[in-house]
Amino acid sequence: MTYEPPSTPEQPGTPQPSTGPEPSGSTGPDAPFDAVVLAGGAARRLGGTDKPGVRVGGRALLDRVLAACADAATTVVVAEPRATARPVEWAREDPPGGGPLAALDAGLRHTTAEYVVVLSADLPFLDEGTVRRLLAPLRESGPGDDSAAADGVLLTDSGGREQPLVAAYRAGALRRELAALAAEHGALTGLPLRRLTTALDLTRISDSVASFDCDTWDDIAAARARIREHGHVLDEWITAVKNELGIDLDVDTGALLDLARDAAHEVARPAAPLTTFLVGYAAAQAGGGPDAVAQASRKAAALALRWADEDTPDAKSDAHAKPDAG
Structure with missing residues (x-):
């Protein structure tokens, strides 16, 4: 079962960062969160293939990521609208292809929660448990009015490489730093993610499986092979069947x-x-x-x-x- 997006997506507004709506400020282990999924990259290392639509274990990569953040109050996908396994909101950076910071800013405009999970659309092994692990330190420390509280939590792989697009952040911290970068450079277009992450106080969690992303066809092949291993294939198959039949x-x-x-x-x-x-x-x-x-x-x-x-x-x-x- 797939959700067909509206035929005329909402157009983004001014490209200048928005302070956004006031967050709810709810705290605790079940404090609400929003999710922003960046799915509009060029996938040059895949020869320009529609990477979010590439299937691993019978499911599109984007749908696998959307399943991992299914508990989000609002899920925003920054990309051209497409059919997805569950309804989402759509956003687009202006101009399209303006890079990850411009895309993140476009997605943040649609969020209201104190916490926001930021994800790329090419994470085949991300699951709801990992999303909860990312959110837990932020929820435990409460709203970001304490100078000792971290601005976000991100995953690192086995080699220590940071994954800022597998992370949970305080929405207010993201908006603050995006506004500062836009003021300094005139716009966010073309700026690398590290310009944002180096300005934030971040906690890091190592997870070589959940942080695995698919940048090349070799990565896709490795992901497809892993889910067919004896210890994973049954759960993967049952999940794929439930997804296909619309069974929750x-x-x-x-x-x-x-x-x-x-x-x-x-x-x-x-x-x-x-x-x-x-x-x-x-x-x-x-x-x-x-x-x-x-x-x-x-x-x-x-x-x-x-x-x-x-x-x-x-x-x-x-x-x-x-x-x-x-």
């Missing part, structure tokens, strides 16, 4: 696998896919949800074991035994 359901896949194993071993091999299908159908009839799936799975698994018990020698002799007269 978190179920115990371990219980379903146990059921499929029991049905295949205790009954017959074709019983496994048919039984799991019937479990899904029964769960839907019962209103859906993880509890309904779990209950149907337990019933079917118990039935498979009872079925197997009837095929044991003791069960056969018991079936022909005379009733107890005493």
Whole structure:
């Protein structure tokens, strides 16, 4: 299931940085955040290919990133609108192709939360857990009125290379430094990201997997190979299927696998896919949800074991035994 963007995207306003709306100032471990995803690069190292649309594990790179920041109050993608797996807001730097700082400023105009997660659209292994890890230090320290509080948290890879587009920031700090850079240079167009990050007080977290980005076809090949490894392929496949079918359901896949194993071993091999299908159908009839799936799975698994018990020698002799007269 994909979301089709509006045919006439909102046009960006003046290219000068905006102070933005007043943030809500909410704090705590569940304080709201917004997300800005930069997806409008030229992808020169991929020969100009539409990189956000390249599929890894059956899902577009952009959709994988959008899934990781699904808890954002507002998600803004800075790029030309396209079909996505979930609705987002669209923004564009003026002029298009003006570079990451101009794109970030365009996205920030649509945000209101105290905290903003800034991401590139080429992160195949980013997940919701990593986004929460980035936000946690900012949420714990509260609003940025304390001089000791960091302005943001970013990931580094195994070699210590910083990833400013896999990061969480205080929105106010971003707007402040973007305005200062625009005042100094006349515009943000063409300025590198390091001009922003060197002006901020940042905390760094090392994560060689979540920080992996796809700049080349070799990177794409490596990402595709990794998700097909034994330890990842099943979760990746289930996520891709749910995404394709528009299913937002978190179920115990371990219980379903146990059921499929029991049905295949205790009954017959074709019983496994048919039984799991019937479990899904029964769960839907019962209103859906993880509890309904779990209950149907337990019933079917118990039935498979009872079925197997009837095929044991003791069960056969018991079936022909005379009733107890005493």
